[in-house]
Amino acid sequence: MLLAINTADARPIYVQIMDEVRRGLVLGTLKPEDALPSVRQLAADLRVNPNTVAQAYRELEREGVVYVRRGQGTFITDASTNGTERRALARGVAERALVDAHRNGIGADELVDAIREVADTHTKGDS
Amino acid sequence: MASVLPTHLGDGPFAVATQALNKRFGRDTALAGVDLQVPEGAVYVLVGPNGAGKTTTLRTLLDLVRADSGTAEVFGMNPRTNGPSVRAQVGYVPERHDWGYGWMRVGRLLEHHATYFPTWDRDYAERLARAFDLRLDRKFGKLSKGQARRVQLAMALAHRPRLLILDEPTDGLDPVMRDETLGLLVEHITETPTTVLISTHLVHEVDRLADHLGVMRDGKLTAQLRRDELHRMLRRYRADVPEGWSGVPGLNGTVVRRSGIGREIQWSVWGEEAEVTRHLVSAGATVRDAAPLTLEDAAIALLSRKD
Secondary structure (H helix, E strand, O other): OOOOOOOOOOOOHHHHHHHHHHHHHHHOOOOOOOEOOOHHHHHHHHOOOHHHHHHHHHHHHHOOOEEEEOOOEEEEOHHHHOOHHHHHHHHHHHHHHHHHHHHOOOOHHHHHHHHHHHHHHHHHHHO | OOOOOOOOOOOOOEEEEEEEEEEEEOOEEEEEEEOOEEEOOOEEEEEOOOOOOHHHHHHHHOOOOOOOEEEEEEOOEOOOOOHHHHHHOEEEEOOOOOOOOOOOEHHHHHHHHHHOOOOOOHHHHHHHHHHOOOOOOOEHHHOOHHHHHHHHHHHHHOOOOOEEEEEOOOOOOOHHHHHHHHHHHHHHHHHOOOEEEEEOOOHHHHOOOOOEEEEEEOOEEEEEEEHHHHHHHEEEEEEEOOOOOOOOHHHOOOEEEEEEEOOEEEEEEEOOHHHHHHHHHHOOOEEEEEEEOOHHHHHHHHHOOOO
């Protein structure tokens, strides 16, 4: 699993780590009972404060996405395949798009229409 | 403007706590009432322009500079009366590269340094020397800025101190070595419980590490706070404002930075988002966006604040 974070992103780093784990679940690169990298490993890889990684793991555990096996590490739970993560991820994307639309003076309906339009063009382009 | 920005962190335990530090060099005021508070286990980043007093503050903690008044405590000890005990617990990277014994070869310098620190970890020192690609047979005084920096970093880390005081630690390092240094620093603080106090004007480099921020200007700490508080309370608002807009009386003293074009304003404001938005709306603005700032943008906003 490849986790990428971006300091120019307005989301706090621990949220970005959580979203990356969710993304892995949605894409299928992370499956139930897969181990997450250790806090130390991930912190060193991302050059991130270990407390930030620990915070992300704690929040994921609270949400039931991962569980901790004492002395062995952090693992993906069985329950995290049921579409909840997919929905959470989609909502996050939608929220960011809405904020961006609002900043540009565009309403939600207008945005949804525009997304449909663009998606249609893409599908046509693909065929 | 009466500052709304927090300058004190409240309850400890603090690895470093100073009270009302004042220092003058001749007619120049270097420190004017500095209350630095670094919680134990924090990665505290001290930012400020050159000459703001960052280096003087750090040097006071090691009794390398003596304040004219005020007190400093490092792990509850006064550096002034307990200098050696304090320094034994601190890994220090000084601002200057040409510090120390220029005539010594790097290997000898490390040996020499080790004798001062009972906690010197020989294996770790060797590991650091390899990671930093140190040339042990070279004379310290003949090293380039970046090479000298790496030696200093190895010396600071190898005795696994409780507190690291790093004054512009990545100064002189090339981008690859800078990245590796940050990686080593992260590994270090994960393996060894350490409080880290970093002074820098390259905030983006330590963006992923910092959990506390101190902003220094003209010898004063104008803001000192936890990072999560910073991101929650300091936000950039984009709003459309009506013709003849005359500002928001309710936000007096909380606007850290103003900019904008035409009828769009972009303000960085300190306060709860709901409350700030309410003030903007009641003054006739349409708020388009309220977003947290990156650490670097926040530091720039706080540093460029007009009083």
